[in-house]
Amino acid sequence: MSDLPHILLLLDDPSESVRSAITGALxxxxxxxxxxxxxxxxxPTPSQRARIRQLLGDPPAPPPSETPRFEIGQLVRxxxxxxxxxxVDIDDSCQADEQWYQRNRTQPDRNQPWYHVLADDSDQIYYxxxxxxxxxxxxxxxxxxxxxxxxxxxxxxxYLRNDRPWPGREA
Numbered sequence: 001m002s003d004l005p006h007i008l009l010l011l012d013d014p015s016e017s018v019r020s021a022i023t024g025a026l027x028x029x030x031x032x033x034x035x036x037x038x039x040x041x042x043x044p045t046p047s048q049r050a051r052i053r054q055l056l057g058d059p060p061a062p063p064p065s066e067t068p069r070f071e072i073g074q075l076v077r078x079x080x081x082x083x084x085x086x087x088v089d090i091d092d093s094c095q096a097d098e099q100w101y102q103r104n105r106t107q108p109d110r111n112q113p114w115y116h117v118l119a120d121d122s123d124q125i126y127y128x129x130x131x132x133x134x135x136x137x138x139x140x141x142x143x144x145x146x147x148x149x150x151x152x153x154x155x156x157x158x159y160l161r162n163d164r165p166w167p168g169r170e171a
Contacts, residue, residue, distance in 0.1 A: 004029075004036055008044055011051045023055045038080065038131075043106040068092075068113035068130065073151065073159040075136035076117060078128055080106065085117040085126065086142045086159050088150045089166040096127060108132055116166065118144040 007022050029036055037044050037052075044052070068090050070076055077084045094101060094110035101107065108129035115133065117126045120142040139157035141147075150166075151159040 076133045077136040085119040089116040
């Protein structure tokens with residue numbers, strides 16, 4: 001069992017010896033630290049992640065990338081929850097209100113691309129952060145009732161977006 005939940009509770013302890021001990025414990029995770037943090041339930045808050053970066057001497061989180069990693073029409077899979085879907089729209093950063101964000105179990109950094117994803121075998125539309133997604137290796141079409149509303153065709157494992165704007169973004 002991971003000691004990370006206990007470490008998170010001690011992040012702001014003012015004692016130099018405690019700070020030194022938790023820094024050593026965090027370093028012992030090596031490159032697996034980020035994925036271990038992502039797997040926690042509840043996930044660390046953005047301020048806890050910032051404090052961890054500070055303790056480890058890491059640079060602050062980078063600003064949002066100029067180009068999102070995923071494109072509209074691309075098939076993706078959620079790393080934690082495993083659902084697959086298709087990207088239908090992209091926000092440069094999280095546009096959800098604070099109340100929605102605080103209810104989000106994982107609370108990934110708001111300052112990264114966030115995607116509107118039509119989930120496969122569902123009528124759900126999810127709003128995951130870029131760090132929560134990976135490319136989907138399957139090339140099967142997504143079954144979602146909104147596909148026909150936003151896409152004209154499916155070819156070579158991708159959907160072709162029509163010119164209908166995402167709701168609330170009408171020109």
